[in-house]
């Protein structure tokens with residue numbers, strides 16, 4: 001059975017889309033097919049892997065139209081994001097719309113992993129992604145707004161779980177863009193220990209290869225097979241697979 005994972009944090013610029021692209025790259029280099037569902041009107045993960053934001057993709061799927069994922073690189077497919085995600089039809093959808101559309105088109109069955117890249121500022125689009133997912137990754141950086149964004153999305157997930165509503169059964173924090181030479185990153189670890197003592201936590205370090213791969217619009221493992229962040233991606237994927 002495929003893993004469906006949502007990557008979200010209400011704070012912008014914490015590395016959600018970079019993590020989504022790099023995890024897809026991890027699965028693809030292991031010979032596993034990854035589908036990125038780009039729920040962000042900015043379309044960054046689509047663009048960062050060479051796709052065209054605004055092409056037919058997530059919005060059309062949500063509207064119940066026939067749509068085929070585009071192959072951006074070997075074994076990396078996407079349902080592109082773009083401004084259409086903000087359309088009136090999409091904003092009126094039930095929270096289960098993405099989950100039901102993925103099932104109806106048997107997309108879960110066709111891919112080994114489905115990765116939903118959530119936007120920073122739309123609770124509606126965020127909820128569509130969470131309800132469709134069995135696991136969630138919440139990237140967080142050393143910034144108070146990022147901590148409160150992470151806390152809010154973790155609370156929402158926990159609330160849904162307690163109420164036995166559809167949504168992630170497992171979630172983990174990802175300390176993103178980590179540079180342990182920075183005092184702020186060290187103290188972030190302590191804050192996360194105190195605030196979220198029982199939430200699993202991973203690291204996704206600051207690595208220039210990640211930024212370059214995205215700007216060259218190539219999967220990380222093809223761009224730099226020796227990138228330092230690669231073993232960390234393997235750890236995150238092992239948790240998702242477990």
Ligand SMILES: Nc1ncnc2c1ncn2[C@@H]1O[C@H](COP(=O)(O)OP(=O)(O)OP(=O)(O)O)[C@@H](O)[C@H]1O
Pocket residue numbers: 011012013014015016017018019040042044118119120176177178204205206207208209210211212214229
């Ligand atoms: N691990 C990393 N190492 C180096 N640079 C990174 C890393 N992760 C992200 N970046 C860079 O940080 C910037 C923000 O990352 P990204 O777009 O993934 O954040 P985001 O949370 O998806 O933002 P938004 O909220 O706008 O969707 C990008 O320029 C990206 O290349």
Ligand SMILES: [Mg+2]
Pocket residue numbers: 016017018040044045117118119
């Ligand atoms: Mg993003």
